[in-house]
Amino acid sequence: MRLRFNGRSTPSQTRARPTSSIAPLSPLLRQTLSTPARSPMLPSPASIPMFPPSPAHCLPPPLSSTQLPPPPPPPRSLLHPSSKKKGTAKFRFFRICHTAFRSFPIISPACKLPQTINGSRHDGHIQGGVRMTGTLFGYRKGRVSLAIQESSRCLPILLLELPIPTTKLLQEMGAGLVRIALECEKKHASKTQLVDEPLWTMYCNGRKTGYGTKRVPIDEDINLMELLHAISVGAGVIPSDGDDSAEGELTYMRAHFERVVGSKDSETYYMMNPDGNSGPELTIFFVRI
Numbered sequence: 001m002r003l004r005f006n007g008r009s010t011p012s013q014t015r016a017r018p019t020s021s022i023a024p025l026s027p028l029l030r031q032t033l034s035t036p037a038r039s040p041m042l043p044s045p046a047s048i049p050m051f052p053p054s055p056a057h058c059l060p061p062p063l064s065s066t067q068l069p070p071p072p073p074p075p076r077s078l079l080h081p082s083s084k085k086k087g088t089a090k091f092r093f094f095r096i097c098h099t100a101f102r103s104f105p106i107i108s109p110a111c112k113l114p115q116t117i118n119g120s121r122h123d124g125h126i127q128g129g130v131r132m133t134g135t136l137f138g139y140r141k142g143r144v145s146l147a148i149q150e151s152s153r154c155l156p157i158l159l160l161e162l163p164i165p166t167t168k169l170l171q172e173m174g175a176g177l178v179r180i181a182l183e184c185e186k187k188h189a190s191k192t193q194l195v196d197e198p199l200w201t202m203y204c205n206g207r208k209t210g211y212g213t214k215r216v217p218i219d220e221d222i223n224l225m226e227l228l229h230a231i232s233v234g235a236g237v238i239p240s241d242g243d244d245s246a247e248g249e250l251t252y253m254r255a256h257f258e259r260v261v262g263s264k265d266s267e268t269y270y271m272m273n274p275d276g277n278s279g280p281e282l283t284i285f286f287v288r289i
Helices: 011-015 027-034 087-104 167-174 219-227
Strands: 128-139 143-149 160-165 178-184 199-204 208-216 234-238 250-263 266-272 282-288
Touching: 128 167, 128 266, 143 167, 143 219, 160 167, 160 199, 167 178
Parallel strands: 178 282
Antiparallel strands: 128 143, 128 250, 143 160, 160 208, 178 199, 199 208, 234 250, 250 266, 266 282
16 A cells, blocks of 8 residues: 555545444335335225115205295185176177167157156166166275276276265265266277276366276275175275274265266266166266367
């Protein structure tokens, strides 16, 4: 071995390296470290047992009191009015015959038949008129409404809310005969029937009182008609439910009306007395001009 002292390392110093003091691995530990890691075994979907759902889980949640459906409406005892087209052919035939007979010359016979005191009325009826049931009702502090029915057991075919107060109409009828004229504007292109017009201008004994409107019967109107279905002619007062009602008691007056159709633009309703001795106390004219 040759040594050099020129400041460089000797071959013995170059080859000499420190040795580590790690102990050799055991065969078991070496085999464990050499084996690759595996993911945990999960059960397959086919091996999971499937159970049918419980009936309790299939039922919907119970409804609260606010979500319950409303109760069905009570059955109505009033009948529906007959079809409007039922008497159309007969009315047209009657008008044709009436027009034809009016074209004939008038012959004055030598002997005249005796006439009744009531003139054109016979047994409380007007010739060419159809008997209807009319009801005027309203609260004492409110306005009066007019309902026209084919009979007391039918639904109203016409319901008008008149602009006149109930007390005012009662005063007018107590003073004497009352004439109510309802006028509406005529539209040439419209084919609306006279009783289906929505807005009317009302005149009571020649004085304009306002505008009347046609409305659909509500539950309160139907309940009143059902309450009065056994009354054909009469008047009375129905007490209100509350003692301190703001509109007061409900008054009504029901009578027979004779409906006379002059044309498609004019109809007249005569309220007849039950005895038939005097003329109508109330006359309502429907005119489309």
